Amino acid sequence: MYSGYATKKDTKEYFRSILENFPNIKKETLYSEIKDLEFLPSRLGFGTYRTHFLVKEHKDALREALLSGINVVDTASNYGDGASEILIGNTLKELIDAKRITRSQVILITKGGYLQGKNLKIHLDNHHSLKDVIPISNYLYYSIHPNFLDTEIKISKKRLGVETIDVYLLQNPEHLLKTMEKKEYLKKLESSLLFLEKKREEKKIRYYGISSNTLVLPPQHKENVDILSILKIAPPGFKVIQLPANLLEIGYKELYYNNESLIDIARKYHLWIITNRPFNSFYNNQLYRFCIPPSEFKEGEENPESVMIQLENQLKVLENIFLKILSEKHFQFDETYPSPYETINYYKNLLSDVEATYALIQNLIIPFQKTVSYIKFLLEDLKEKQELLQIMEIYYEYIKILNYTLSFLPKYISYKNSLKMKEIENKLQSFDENLKNLPLNLQIVYILLNDKIHTVLTGMRRVLYVRQLQKIYSIEIPEKKIVANNLISIF
Numbered sequence: 001m002y003s004g005y006a007t008k009k010d011t012k013e014y015f016r017s018i019l020e021n022f023p024n025i026k027k028e029t030l031y032s033e034i035k036d037l038e039f040l041p042s043r044l045g046f047g048t049y050r051t052h053f054l055v056k057e058h059k060d061a062l063r064e065a066l067l068s069g070i071n072v073v074d075t076a077s078n079y080g081d082g083a084s085e086i087l088i089g090n091t092l093k094e095l096i097d098a099k100r101i102t103r104s105q106v107i108l109i110t111k112g113g114y115l116q117g118k119n120l121k122i123h124l125d126n127h128h129s130l131k132d133v134i135p136i137s138n139y140l141y142y143s144i145h146p147n148f149l150d151t152e153i154k155i156s157k158k159r160l161g162v163e164t165i166d167v168y169l170l171q172n173p174e175h176l177l178k179t180m181e182k183k184e185y186l187k188k189l190e191s192s193l194l195f196l197e198k199k200r201e202e203k204k205i206r207y208y209g210i211s212s213n214t215l216v217l218p219p220q221h222k223e224n225v226d227i228l229s230i231l232k233i234a235p236p237g238f239k240v241i242q243l244p245a246n247l248l249e250i251g252y253k254e255l256y257y258n259n260e261s262l263i264d265i266a267r268k269y270h271l272w273i274i275t276n277r278p279f280n281s282f283y284n285n286q287l288y289r290f291c292i293p294p295s296e297f298k299e300g301e302e303n304p305e306s307v308m309i310q311l312e313n314q315l316k317v318l319e320n321i322f323l324k325i326l327s328e329k330h331f332q333f334d335e336t337y338p339s340p341y342e343t344i345n346y347y348k349n350l351l352s353d354v355e356a357t358y359a360l361i362q363n364l365i366i367p368f369q370k371t372v373s374y375i376k377f378l379l380e381d382l383k384e385k386q387e388l389l390q391i392m393e394i395y396y397e398y399i400k401i402l403n404y405t406l407s408f409l410p411k412y413i414s415y416k417n418s419l420k421m422k423e424i425e426n427k428l429q430s431f432d433e434n435l436k437n438l439p440l441n442l443q444i445v446y447i448l449l450n451d452k453i454h455t456v457l458t459g460m461r462r463v464l465y466v467r468q469l470q471k472i473y474s475i476e477i478p479e480k481k482i483v484a485n486n487l488i489s490i491f
Contacts (some may be wrong), residue, residue, distance in 0.1 A: 001157070001158075001161050001163050002092075002093075002096060002103040002160055002161060002162050002163065003162075003163045003164070004103050004104050004107060004163070004164065005039075005065075005103070005162075005164040005165075005166050005203075006038075006039035006071075006103075006104055006105065006107045006108075006166045006206070007038060007039060007104045008037075008038050008039055008040060009104075009171055010102055010105045011031075011039045011040040011041075011071060011102035011105055011107070012040055013105070013416075014105040015027075015031050015040060015042075015069075015071075015385070016029055016073055018030065018068070018069045022069070022380045022473070023366065023490075024473075024474040025069065025473040025474055026272075026473065026474060026475065026476050028476070029043060029472060029473050029474075029475060029476065029477050030042065030043060030069055030473050031071075032272075032454040032455065033045060034237060034270060034271075034272050034454060035270040036270045037207070037239060037270075038206075039107055039166070040071075040367075041071065041072045041107050041272065041454060041455050042070045042071045042455065043074035043449060043454065043455055043456065043472075043473075044065075044069070044072070044075065044445070044455070044456060044458065044469055044470065044472065044473075045070065045073070045074050045109075045274060045455045045456065045457040045458070046061075046062060046065045046066075046070050046072065046074065046325055046458075046460055046466075047074050047276060047457040047458055047459045047460070048062075048073065048074060048075045048079055048084040048087065048088065048459075048462065049060060049076075049084070050079075050080070050082075050459060051079070051080065051081055051083070051084045051087050051461055052080050052083040052084070052087060053083050053084075053086040053087035053090055054083070055087075057459075057462055057463075058087055058463065059087060059090070059091050059460050060462075060463050061461055061462050061463050061465065062087065062088065062091045063091055063094070063095065063461050064463045064466045064467070065460060065466045065470075066091070066092075066095060066101055066106065067100060067101070068466070068470060069094070069470060070466070070470070071105055071106050071107055071428065072089055072107045072109065072274075072455055072457075072487075073106065073108055073109065073424075074089055074109040074112075074242075074274070074457050075108075075109065075110050075160075075388070076110055076111035076112070076114070076118055076157060076171055077110060077111065077112055077114075077119055077152050077156050077159075077365065078113075078115075078117070078119060079113040079173075080238075081116070081117035081118050081119070082117075082118055082119065082155070083244065085110060085156055085159035085160050088108065088159075088160055089159050089160045089161035089162075090161075090381040092106060092108075092160070092161065092162075093161055098455065103162065107166045107167065108160055108162060108166045109165075109166065109167040109168075109169065109185045109240075109242075109274075110147070110156045110160065110165055110166070110167075110168060110169070111168070111169040111170070111171040111174070111211055112149050112152035112153070112168070112169075112170065112171060113142055113143070113144055113170060113171030113172055113173070114136075114140060114141070114171060115133065115141040115142065115143060115148075116139055116140045116141070117139075119152075119155070119320075120139075120141065122151065122155065122411060123490060128430075132145040132148075133145075133148075133177075133383075134175055134176070134179055136235075142172075142341070144170050144173055144176070144189070144190070144192040145188075145191075146187070146191060146192060149192060149195060149196070150195070151201075152206065153165065153199060153204055153274045156168075156443075157204070163203075163204075164203055164204060164205065164206060164416055165206070166203045166205075166206045166207065167205070167206065167207050167208065167209065167237060167239075167240050168196060168199070168205040168207075168208045168211050169178070169208065169210060169211040169240060169242055170189075170192055170193075170196075170209075170210050170211070170212065171191060171216075172212055172223050173185070173189055173192075173210060173212060173225055173267060174212055174213065174214040174389055175230070176188060177190070177214075177222065177223050177225070177229045178223070180316070182229075186233060188232040189233065189484035190227070190231070193208070193233065193235055194235060196208040196235075196237065197237050198237065198268075199234035199236040203438065205237075206237075207237050207238075207239040207240055207272075208237050208238060208239070208240065208417045209238055209239060209240030209241050209242070209271070209272075210225065210230065210240075210241055210242070211241075211242035211243070211274075211306050212225045212241075212242070212243060213243070213244055214242040214377065215227060215252075215253055215262060215386050216243050216244060216245070216249060216250075216251030216252045216254075216262060218251070218254075218256050219257065227257075227262055227265055227266070228239070228257065228265070228435075231265075231269060238271075239270070239272055240271060240272045240274065241266055241272070241273060241274070242274040242275070242276060242457070243262070243273075243274075243275055243276070243290045244275065244276055245275035245277070245278065245448055245451075245453065245456075246277055246278050246279065246280070246281045246290065246444060246448075247281065247288075247424075247444060247447070248281040248283040249277070249281050249282070249283065249286060249291060251268070251296060252275070252451070252453075253451055261450055263453065265319075267452060268314055270454070272454055273452075273453050273454045273455070274453075274454065274455045274456075274457060274458045274484055275448055275453050275455070275456050275457065278290070278441075278444050278445060278448060278456055278458055279291050279441060279444065279459075280392060280459065285417075286352065287352065288352060288357065289353050289354075289355045289417060289421075290421060290424070290440055290441070290444055291421065291422045291440065291441060292418050292422055292425065292439065292440055292441075293437050295439055303306055304412050304415040304416075305412075305415070305416075307412070308348070308360050308408065308409075308410065308412045310407075311401060311404065311405040311408065312345055312405070313340060313404060314401050315340060315341035315344070315398070315401060315405060316341045317460050318394060318397070318398040318401070319333070319339055319340075319341050319398075321394060322375055322379075322395075322398075324354075325379070325382075325391060326375070326378050326379070329378050329381075331374075331375070331378055333371070334471055336370075337370060337371040337374050337375075338367050338368070339370055339371070340364075340368050340371065340372075340402050340405075343364065343367075343410065344405060344406075347408065348362060348412065348413070352413065352416070352417050352420070353409050353413070353417070354413055354414050356411055356415075357410045358410055359408065361406050361410075364378055366405070366441070367477050368402070372398075372399060372402070375395065376395060379391055379392065379395060380392075381429075400427075421440055422440075424440065425439065425440040425443065428440070428443050432482045432483040433484070434446065434450075434478065434482045435447075438475075439468075440467075440470070441458075441468065441469065442472050442475075445458070445469065445472050446472065446475065446477065447482065449472070449477045450477050450481065450482050451481075
């Protein structure tokens with residue numbers, strides 16, 4: 001295990017080397033200087049939510065990031081059931097042993113709070129750590145009890161391969177507010193923070209803080225963790241907050257606190273402000289993914305919208321044939337036997353996320369199988385055997401088209417979302433000169449950095465993504481608020 005932790009001297013040397021090797025990079029866009037923090041963090045952070053140590057592509061991306069200007073790496077003990085922390089530990093060891101980087105140049109952030117998978121088994125075997133546990137589901141539990149955190153810190157240090165964690169965050173303490181009054185919540189939170197202060201004194205961690213989805217909610221909201229209440233009870237080592245920020249989730253800059261925003265307060269108290277989910281937004285019960293993936297359709301291929309319409313029309317025609325043929329058997333599509341055409345037609349207009357589309361398809365397979373099996377059973381029960389041969393040909397054609405439609409649906413949703421995101425990109429460019437000629441992902445990072453956010457965490461699971469996002473380092477971020485900063489009306 002590597003001793004030491006990130007230092008101001010060595011992180012400064014890290015960025016000096018980057019600026020020397022990449023002359024187009026702007027110093028102010030590359031890293032932040034935060035009073036009271038004994039290191040310099042990059043303004044882009046490497047988020048590892050969906051990374052795994054067995055995936056070479058993820059390791060290559062992390063290596064690329066660490067060697068080219070990103071010295072902030074964020075993870076959590078439950079990410080990939082520990083696989084993300086192991087990925088970081090393995091990659092860091094490789095680079096340190098090769099003398100490409102030093103331990104004291106890298107800022108490692110991890111979090112604790114969730115119990116699931118292997119972590120849950122570890123805590124079940126270690127009974128004294130299972131105190132004040134809140135069930136979230138049958139396979140997911142939550143706790144920030146000191147005993148639990150003590151075990152979590154030991155596990156994380158081992159996976160990361162370090163003696164000291166630079167920043168340890170309590171992950172989503174708003175779970176406590178779902179089960180108790182605010183007074184009791186603050187008491188438990190204070191106990192956890194005092195424990196982390198003790199770990200800081202023991203040099204097991206360097207700084208600590210909170211990562212919360214509800215820091216950005218109005219103070220009167222029942223699940224808001226309330227930055228002012230936290231600051232009243234926070235020990236000296238409380239120096240970091242992490243929160244969601246993107247084009248739609250803008251609570252971080254709303255003037256909720258006597259004409260001050262969460263960002264204003266955090267900067268006043270010299271907190272390191274880290275934002276996550278810049279390209280994923282939950283807004284009006286809908287998920288938006290602010291990215292424009294490369295088109296999967298080659299030039300000259302038929303427009304995906306036309307393909308989808310053709311497939312749906314074919315399904316509709318064939319289903320109407322079945323209704324006519326089976327009219328004497330009183331067959332109708334209903335809740336028990338849903339119409340694939342009507343179901344797909346309904347959901348295709350609601351979906352905007354490819355991953356959600358794949359999940360939906362998995363949920364549709366069983367009811368669709370039930371429908372087509374019942375249709376087949378009724379068709380085979382027809383009296384006219386000669387006609388049956390022709391009818392079964394129609395049936396198998398229907399199955400073929402249905403399967404192709406389901407396989408095509410994610411591509412169609414990706415295409416549709418790309419059109420929507422391209423429209424947003426164009427509108428942002430028209431709103432503000434600063435955003436012209438920038439792709440959507442860099443527009444968003446630009447806006448967040450212009451909002452005085454210190455570090456923007458992004459998921460960069462491929463080297464290509466790292467290189468795309470690091471183009472922000474060569475762009476100067478103005479002190480003055482840009483026009484597009486508050487134009488959310490495009491939605």
